[in-house]
Amino acid sequence: MRAEAVSILTPTEIRNIRHYVQHKYSDLPSDQRAEIVADAMQRIVLKQLPDFPEVIKNKLTAELLRDIVAVQLTPVSVAHIFEACLSLDFGKSELFQPIHAWTEQQLRTSIDTDAFRELLGDAVAGRESNNHGLQSWNRLIVQAVATGIPYDKNLITQLAPGEGSEVIKLPLAKRSFIRSAIYAILSVMLVTGTLVYGWQMLGNIVLQKPQPPIVTKPVQEIIIHDKNELPSELQYTAINEKQLVQYLQKKSSLLAEEPYLHAILNVAKEMDIHPLLLFAITGQEQAFVPKTHKLAKEIANNPFNVFHSWSEYNTTIEQSTRIAAKTINRLSKDRPNNKDAITWINREYAEDRYWSKGVTSILQAMKRYIQSDIER
Structure with missing residues (x-):
């Protein structure tokens, strides 16, 4: 778990690859240089994927390059890879074992097979029902910590890009009975005070005759453009x-x-x-x-x-x-x-x-x- 999401293929790296290919293969046509660039990007992403069968790795790589690099114009991260993997059938051992080993490697810990199967099932179910997106990786990490799976406490939870957040230490021990009772009493007092205040406010309301509806003119549509710095x-x-x-x-x-x-x-x-x-x-x-x-x-x-x-x-x-x-x-x-x-x-x-x-x-x-x- 690193301090920030690991970027596997950043725009700077892509630009460097293109510049390198352009200078090294300047005598080749532009379409052939583009093929060399695409092949280099594909090999970079392939190396970071779980050890799935080759056809699965090629499919995931194509999806990541198309949906993340090309469409979203953002770097590929570990969270993106995990999210892409959730569409696979992990009932097959040739898929479950690689994602298990890959996750342990990313979290730098050992996770029991049955415990990981449950965590993975929750991630898949959450993605299908609520479309959690990149939160799937973060939720898996939090659930792993909450269930007592050991992890390196010197590391910080890896969050998806743009979700800068601190690690929240989840309380695993039960609260004492006395503390729970105090919280309950304070809650009752708060609710009672709110109700009393509401009744007083209702008593001060002066009933008025209904006013005719206000006729408003249609508002002209305001178009908000995507900001650029073009002349x-x-x-x-x-x-x-x-x-x-x-x-x-x-x-x-x-x-x-x-x-x-x-x-x-x-x-x-x-x-x-x-x-x-x-x-x-x-x-x-x-x-x-x-x-x-x-x-x-x-x-x-x-x-x-x-x-x-x-x-x-x-x-x-x-x-x-x-x-x-x-x-x-x-x-x-x-x-x-x-x-x-x-x-x-x-x-x-x-x-x-x-x-x-x-x-x-x-x-x-x-x-x-x-x-x-x-x-x-």
């Missing part, structure tokens, strides 16, 4: 959708159709990003996904190439747009005053150092063709 010209503004569709149709783009068009427009509004910036990125990454491509519908699910490429991470247009937008907002922060915003985003979004020039060129061309309502 004003790259933040959200309404655009002429008809002109946008015409521009995309000239490119024979599948993104001119639904659900792709409004999925991107809606996320742009929600995340406070200029819609044309998102479309410009699809132009740089996938030439706006021409309908003539035999795999156009697959590519259109991830035209931003989030999580390396559309072929490695094929999801929905809504999810890939949201991931791309969150990445843009995250990378827009802490930008030096003398640094171009798209160039600043380029440092991590793409391995190609000329990516920002391509996106900027496409964005300017789109703006010339598609005048926003504000710019008119």
